[in-house]
Amino acid sequence: MKRDDFAKIGFYLPEGLPNKEYALSDGLVSVILDQSGGLNMIEYQGPRRTGARRGAFFSNGIWRRRPDFFPEPVIEFRIESAGRSGRPGFANLALCPYGVAGRFEWAGQEFERRLWIKGPAVMMEWRTGGTKPARISLEIREKFLEHLNEHSAWEEPSFDPQWQALRYNILRNFIAQAADRQPTERRHEACSMVGAAGPADWSRRDGRTSLSVEFDRKHPARFFIVFAEDVHRAAERLSKARSEWPAWYRQQRERYRELAGRVPALKSGQWRMIPEIIRTAPLFLHSTRCEKNESETAFRPSTRGYWVHNAWDGQFACRVINACGDTGTVRRYLNFINRSRGPNGAVIMTCDLDYGPAYDINLHHPAIDRPLGAGWNVMLDSWAIENLHEYYFRTGDRQTLRALYPYAATALTTIAANAGPTGLVESCFGGTDYSEQTNRPRFEDPRDNRTLSSRLSGVEDIGLLFHACQQGAELAGALNDEKLLKTCLNLSRRIEAGFMGHFFDAEEGFFIDCVWPKDKPVNRNRTFRLTSLLALSGHGELLSLDEWDRLADFIVRRLGHPVIGLRECPADQPMHPTGRNRSENWFQNASRETFRLARLSGNQELLRILLEKAEFFFGAERVLRENLYNNQATQFFDASRLYVSTSWWQCMTTASWWLGLLEALAGIRLTQGNLEYLPGDGGSDVRLTNLFYGGRVWEVDVRGRGRFVAGLEINGRPFDGTQQLEAADERPEQRVRIEKTNRPPVHPVVLGAGAARARITRLEPGRLEAGLAAPGYCRLWFYSPEQPRLLVDGRPIRFAWSPKRHEGTAGFRAGGDSRLEIRCPAAGRRP
Numbered sequence: 001m002k003r004d005d006f007a008k009i010g011f012y013l014p015e016g017l018p019n020k021e022y023a024l025s026d027g028l029v030s031v032i033l034d035q036s037g038g039l040n041m042i043e044y045q046g047p048r049r050t051g052a053r054r055g056a057f058f059s060n061g062i063w064r065r066r067p068d069f070f071p072e073p074v075i076e077f078r079i080e081s082a083g084r085s086g087r088p089g090f091a092n093l094a095l096c097p098y099g100v101a102g103r104f105e106w107a108g109q110e111f112e113r114r115l116w117i118k119g120p121a122v123m124m125e126w127r128t129g130g131t132k133p134a135r136i137s138l139e140i141r142e143k144f145l146e147h148l149n150e151h152s153a154w155e156e157p158s159f160d161p162q163w164q165a166l167r168y169n170i171l172r173n174f175i176a177q178a179a180d181r182q183p184t185e186r187r188h189e190a191c192s193m194v195g196a197a198g199p200a201d202w203s204r205r206d207g208r209t210s211l212s213v214e215f216d217r218k219h220p221a222r223f224f225i226v227f228a229e230d231v232h233r234a235a236e237r238l239s240k241a242r243s244e245w246p247a248w249y250r251q252q253r254e255r256y257r258e259l260a261g262r263v264p265a266l267k268s269g270q271w272r273m274i275p276e277i278i279r280t281a282p283l284f285l286h287s288t289r290c291e292k293n294e295s296e297t298a299f300r301p302s303t304r305g306y307w308v309h310n311a312w313d314g315q316f317a318c319r320v321i322n323a324c325g326d327t328g329t330v331r332r333y334l335n336f337i338n339r340s341r342g343p344n345g346a347v348i349m350t351c352d353l354d355y356g357p358a359y360d361i362n363l364h365h366p367a368i369d370r371p372l373g374a375g376w377n378v379m380l381d382s383w384a385i386e387n388l389h390e391y392y393f394r395t396g397d398r399q400t401l402r403a404l405y406p407y408a409a410t411a412l413t414t415i416a417a418n419a420g421p422t423g424l425v426e427s428c429f430g431g432t433d434y435s436e437q438t439n440r441p442r443f444e445d446p447r448d449n450r451t452l453s454s455r456l457s458g459v460e461d462i463g464l465l466f467h468a469c470q471q472g473a474e475l476a477g478a479l480n481d482e483k484l485l486k487t488c489l490n491l492s493r494r495i496e497a498g499f500m501g502h503f504f505d506a507e508e509g510f511f512i513d514c515v516w517p518k519d520k521p522v523n524r525n526r527t528f529r530l531t532s533l534l535a536l537s538g539h540g541e542l543l544s545l546d547e548w549d550r551l552a553d554f555i556v557r558r559l560g561h562p563v564i565g566l567r568e569c570p571a572d573q574p575m576h577p578t579g580r581n582r583s584e585n586w587f588q589n590a591s592r593e594t595f596r597l598a599r600l601s602g603n604q605e606l607l608r609i610l611l612e613k614a615e616f617f618f619g620a621e622r623v624l625r626e627n628l629y630n631n632q633a634t635q636f637f638d639a640s641r642l643y644v645s646t647s648w649w650q651c652m653t654t655a656s657w658w659l660g661l662l663e664a665l666a667g668i669r670l671t672q673g674n675l676e677y678l679p680g681d682g683g684s685d686v687r688l689t690n691l692f693y694g695g696r697v698w699e700v701d702v703r704g705r706g707r708f709v710a711g712l713e714i715n716g717r718p719f720d721g722t723q724q725l726e727a728a729d730e731r732p733e734q735r736v737r738i739e740k741t742n743r744p745p746v747h748p749v750v751l752g753a754g755a756a757r758a759r760i761t762r763l764e765p766g767r768l769e770a771g772l773a774a775p776g777y778c779r780l781w782f783y784s785p786e787q788p789r790l791l792v793d794g795r796p797i798r799f800a801w802s803p804k805r806h807e808g809t810a811g812f813r814a815g816g817d818s819r820l821e822i823r824c825p826a827a828g829r830r831p
Contacts, residue, residue: 006116009256009283010096011276011622017090018621023304023648025287026098026117026252029227030304033100033115037089038073042122043304044190044227057192057227058168059144074141079126081134082107095622097280097287097303098252109134118248121241122225128217136221137212138194140166142204152189157209159202163235165195166202166209190227191234197222197242259286262325264691268665269684271611273619281624281658282324284649285317289329296339297332302626302650311337311347313651315383320655322390323670325692330391331400337384338404345410346372347380349452370453372411373418373425377452379461381411382468386538386671389471392478393673393755394693405475409484412472415465416491420457420518422502423494425465428458428514429534437579438513439527456514457521459503463535463543466495470539470779470811474673474755477776485776485813492811496800499543503535509550510558511535527575530559530568530586533593538672539754539779541596542809546802552603555594561586564628565613566594586628588653595660599667599680602707607664607683614657624657626650662688667738668700673755675725677712677738679783681705696727696734704740709749711739721763722750722770744806748788748822751807752781758820766824774814781809784822791821 021040022033032041041059061069078087084107092103099116109130116123126136145154145168155169170189194211201212215221224241228234241248259282266278288300299314314333322330342348370376385408392401419425428440435442435449440456447453469492476485502515502524511532515521533551536544544551558570561584569575569582591610598607617628626647647653662668665682668675668691675693682702691698704710712719714728714736727734748768750758756774763769766785772778772792780790780799783806790797792814799810 004094005253006096006099006101006114007094008096009260010094010280013093013095013622015091016093016102022095022100022623024095024098024100024115024117025284025300025303025649027119027287027290027300029117029120029122031115031117031122032304033090034073035089036073036076037087038076040073042075042225044120044192045300057170057190058140058225060141061144061147069147070141070143072141074144076139076141077113077126078137078139079106079111079134080137081109081111081128081130082132088113096256097284098256106134107132116249116252118252120227120237121248123241123245123248124223124225126215126221128215131217133214133216135212135214137210138196138223139208139210140194142207142209155188159204160193160235163193163195163238164199165193165238166211167231167234168192168194169231188230190229191231192225192227193234193238194223194225195238195242196224197245256283256286259283259321259324259326262690262692264324264662265689266662266666266686268682268686271615271665271684273615274611274661274665277614277618277624277657278661281649281654282320285320285651285654286326286329288314288317288649288651291332292336295332296336297329298336299333299651301652302647304648310349311340311380311384312349315380315387316655317651318387319390319671320658322387322394323659327391327395327397330387331397334384334388334391334400334404337387338407341407344369344371344376345407345414346376347384347411349380370447371414371418373415373427375426375448375453375455377429377454377461378415378425378427378465378468379429380452381408381415382464384408385412385468385472385475389475389673389755390671392475401475401479405479405481408472408475409481412468412484412491413487416487419491419494420521421494422498422521423465423491423496424457424462424498424502424515424518424521426455426457426518427461427465428454428456429460429531430454430458436576437582438525438529439574439576439579440514440525441516441523456516456525457502457518458514459511459532460534460537462495462499462503463540464537466492466499466543467538467540469495470754470777471672473777473811474775477774478755480776489777489811489813496543496811500547504544504547508554508558509547510554511551528554528558528570528573529582530555530566530594531590533590533597536593536597541593541600542779542781542800545800545807545809546804548597548601549603549804552597552601552606555597556603556606556609560609561630563630565609581629584630588624588626588628588650589656591653591656592660592663593656595657595664596678599664599678599682602680604681604683610660611665611683614661623648624650624654626653666700667702669752672752674753674757676752677709677723677725677736679709679723679751680707681740694727696732698725698734698736700725700736700738702738702740706740706742708741708744709738710741710743711737713737719760721747721760721768722758724750724753724758726757726759744785745783746785748785748824749783750780750820751783752779754779756780756814766826768820768822770820772814772818772820773816774818776813776815777811778814778818779809779811780820781807782822783807784824786824786826788822788824791819791823793818 017035024031030043034040044057058074060074088104094101101114112127114125152170169191196213213221226237266275290298299317301313318333448455469488473488513525513527561567564586566586568587571583666686666688667678686702688700717728746765756778758770760770799808801808
């Protein structure tokens with residue numbers, strides 16, 4: 001077991017932890033390290049949920065907002081060697097998603113400690129390179145037993161002499177609606193055992209319980225903490241952990257190494273930490289993976305903090321894992337989400353590993369009695385369609401597509417049936433208290449003010465629904481489902497026609513929050529939020545094509561923050577008291593769309609803010625958080641306020657940063673059915689290597705500055721007139737060379753076509769012709785020196801045109817082999 005195993009998929013931290021705490025995770029378990037060398041918390045969840053948001057098992061409660069919890073670590077380690085006793089802190093560390101290794105000197109001897117997680121087991125080891133024996137004690141502060149775990153009480157702890165281990169169990173809190181599904185012999189919510197590799201001395205005094213063992217150069221000391229749902233299973237896991245230590249370690253090492261080998265590598269200008277985000281984020285996301293069974297996999301929302309196996313954050317983790325080629329995990333997650341649908345056929349936010357969809361008392365979810373688009377949120381189903389689309393067009397796995405497609409088709413059909421005349425549906429992004437926080441009206445029925453149920457039409461929801469319609473149409477075309485294809489086209493055309501009129505505030509140049517009612521939206525909530533940019537998801541960005549510059553300018557003018565970079569709401573915007581902190585908080589959920597907007601709009605100031613803050617904060621913390629708050633004693637951390645930033649490596653945020661950085665800095669988008677190079681300028685030369693896509697390994701070199709492409713070659717072959725990246729030959733390695741310029745092309749350029757592929761057959765000033773291979777539908781995005789005619793198989797196609805950008809977009813039917821023509825009235829004339 002080598003210390004470098006941890007650093008190769010994580011970080012070296014010579015000075016120790018960058019902040020007071022750091023969360024490690026693997027599946028069902030999180031361990032919260034403390035700078036002092038102890039553990040502040042061990043979270044365990046599942047499959048029986050011990051609390052929707054707080055799965056704390058051993059905990060000093062540092063983030064629970066409770067004054068009666070204690071600040072010291074709940075588990076500490078005392079070393080004795082050569083007559084000296086004390087508790088060494090974390091120093092000289094190698095840290096990775098699931099483990100940490102540290103070296104230190106004590107009483108003239110060199111020591112090394114390791115802690116790592118595999119599934120429901122925490123493994124700890126202490127070694128010495130010296131000649132003298134030493135003793136290590138694991139000490140548990142049992143004051144945590146004075147507090148309920150959410151709603152469940154602790155059983156009296158005991159020492160089990162048969163297993164030489166301590167037992168800590170949470171009594172089962174039978175919830176009425178689930179009790180009849182529980183075997184009667186299972187009396188515990190969750191069980192744990194704390195033991196050593198062999199016989200250990202144990203004692204209990206002064207509120208502490210201790211296990212103590214001796215070790216020397218040849219015989220390391222090992223401790224285990226295992227979790228299960230009953231006392232017998234916990235004992236079995238402890239026995240297995242003791243015997244399977246080397247095999248388990250190899251399995252973890254190989255699992256993460258395999259994924260690390262498929263993560264792209266980025267080099268760009270002066271940035272040192274941003275490449276580290278690209279390298280490590282997929283690995284930390286992978287540590288949130290929870291196996292339900294052989295065919296289903298869930299994702300935790302984060303490595304620390306939230307706890308529901310949800311269809312929100314998990315779908316973002318799925319997207320990055322798919323981008324890194326772990327198709328097995330992605331397929332099992334798609335199965336999990338699909339089998340977790342509620343009685344109304346919708347993807348539900350709270351998906352328990354044992355029960356499936358559940359009414360969640362902690363998040364106040366409404367009863368599942370509202371149809372999609374008629375009060376029930378459409379975002380989760382839209383993301384599910386997006387993930388299925390990305391998986392299918394990356395793998396070509398028609399068996400999985402055929403199995404899952406009927407449910408996606410039903411969801412889209414239901415949504416379309418409940419849409420108003422202009423494509424609006426009753427769905428509004430937000431949390432349980434968003435109504436107050438964002439100045440929204442509250443309805444008499446409390447279910448209309450909750451996370452998943454709303455009578456309002458939100459800007460993010462409708463933008464994302466437009467995107468889902470484009471990808472739903474492509475999936476329908478791939479399976480020759482004419483009925484759904486027509487449904488998607490009809491709904492998306494209505495949305496496209498009315499979107500900007502409903503949601504864009506022409507005076508301020510930004511999106512408003514929501515409108516209502518859907519049939520005649522005469523009411524508007526003129527609240528501005530950074531997370532409204534989620535409306536730019538995927539093809540949703542094309543709805544506001546002509547206003548990208550104003551959207552970006554508003555962010556710099558009204559949403560810039562001198563310390564944290566950006567803020568969720570303008571500082572001068574009147575807000576309800578519960579929402580006033582939004583002007584001092586940067587919600588990270590829409591980071592991908594913010595990054596991409598900065599590039600597409602050409603707003604270098606916004607791009608600079610984003611890149612500099614990414615470099616700075618990640619360099620200081622080595623973690624991506626859901627929120628950045630400007631209310632801490634330092635710029636990063638204040639233990640008394642930790643509850644406001646407990647979501648570490650939150651999947652939605654982490655995926656948003658990872659994909660956003662690839663798109664803004666490298667210009668590479670890989671989530672719409674083809675590999676694309678986005679227009680715009682990332683601010684510096686960039687080199688992206690080890691990018692797996694379409695059965696090939698890609699390397700992309702971008703040189704020069706400017707919005708436009710002066711030249712694009714793949715394996716030495718020029719590709720002009722398109723920014724879709726297509727393999728130039730049969731070789732497994734594809735090398736892309738791109739030269740940039742600010743000089744506009746004299747010919748049209750295909751910027752994107754979703755899952756359709758445009759192959760240029762004729763290119764000259766003012767004219768482009770191409771063969772178009774499309775799955776029954778195409779959403780085209782193109783540049784032209786002037787407003788052209790657009791023809792498909794000789795028939796004219798109507799399109800939206802941006803005179804500011806000289807870009808157009810259109811959605812149209814197209815078969816497997818169509819002929820595309822973009823023809824300017826005055827060929828060759830510059831704009």
